[in-house]
Amino acid sequence: MEQVLSRQEASDAVQDAGWRFLLGALRTSVPVGSLARAIGLAADAVAVCGDDADQHLRADARPDRVVLTLQSVEHAAVTTLDVELALRISAVADRAGLATDPEIGTEAPHSVQILEIAIDALDIAGIREFWKAVLGYAGEAGAEGPKDPLVDPVGQGPALWFQQMDQARPQRNRIHFDICVPHDEAPRRVEAALAAGGHLVSATRAPAFWVLADQEGNEACVTTWQGRDG
Structure with missing residues (x-):
């Protein structure tokens, strides 16, 4: 059963998968090399979320990165389902040779905000x-x-x-x-x-x-x- 998580629970559940908890949502920024690859990752994220995508996932695809956000529209909060979807997306990104990783690179001033x-x-x-x-x-x-x-x-x-x-x-x-x-x-x-x-x-x-x-x-x-x- 889908349950709303506390701030601490939400942060702990996705910390090692490269997502961060910000203002009631989970967010990650995935570096990519082209807009085509960005659109591809966004499409993969939608596919792996299945029927839950429209009520939980938001994607901002650009030539250099894809910013992905997960939050339950119904609850306006992070739920156990959002955590499950985050882990699925991280797995599909890893298989594509990409990483949901908050580490700051030499050209990026921050990961997500x-x-x-x-x-x-x-x-x-x-x-x-x-x-x-x-x-x-x-x-x-x-x-x-x-x-x-x-x-x-x-x-x-x-x-x-x-x-x-x-x-x-x-x-x-x-x-x-x-x-x-x-x-x-x-x-x-x-x-x-x-x-x-x-x-x-x-x-x-x-x-x-x-x-x-x-x-x-x-x-x-x-x-x-x-x-x-x-």
């Missing part, structure tokens, strides 16, 4: 409909509440979520980026940002997120799935 935009608001319900309309966005499956995040229904833009403010902060930027990265890549990403002239605003919630800022105080968060349970 997801970008979110966060908007601080006093009245989330009051501004959510504006952003939904102006971006052409929609709510996630099963999450259409007045304070829930918004996503691009065709998967081209970053997710948008709203952070509750207690009082106005006119001297602080109220829109910032959240960069969700694999938990085992986060420290390296933070170090790179600091080496590039940024500074650490707060690490009190790490490894869930580190708050960083550029030299003028504009903030961004490096986030992972860790430290969010309990």
Whole structure:
């Protein structure tokens, strides 16, 4: 029977197969040498997922790589079936001489990541409909509440979520980026940002997120799935 997994369970189940857990989904990036090979791998992934492909698998095929994402549309979460499908896809990629491997190569700055935009608001319900309309966005499956995040229904833009403010902060930027990265890549990403002239605003919630800022105080968060349970 298909069961929803915790963050830790999902991450542990696919770690050694080269997949990473990001924002409620499993993701991997497979280097390829041509668009034809990318399309071929995507087709193989669809085939090995069978009738479950449409409700679980998303594929972004490009000449240099294929990014594969697994998540149950019904549950908007990672399930035991998603793990099974990930292992099947890794096996078919291996047979094709390809690898679902997160190791960073000399030409790749990262393996996989997801970008979110966060908007601080006093009245989330009051501004959510504006952003939904102006971006052409929609709510996630099963999450259409007045304070829930918004996503691009065709998967081209970053997710948008709203952070509750207690009082106005006119001297602080109220829109910032959240960069969700694999938990085992986060420290390296933070170090790179600091080496590039940024500074650490707060690490009190790490490894869930580190708050960083550029030299003028504009903030961004490096986030992972860790430290969010309990």
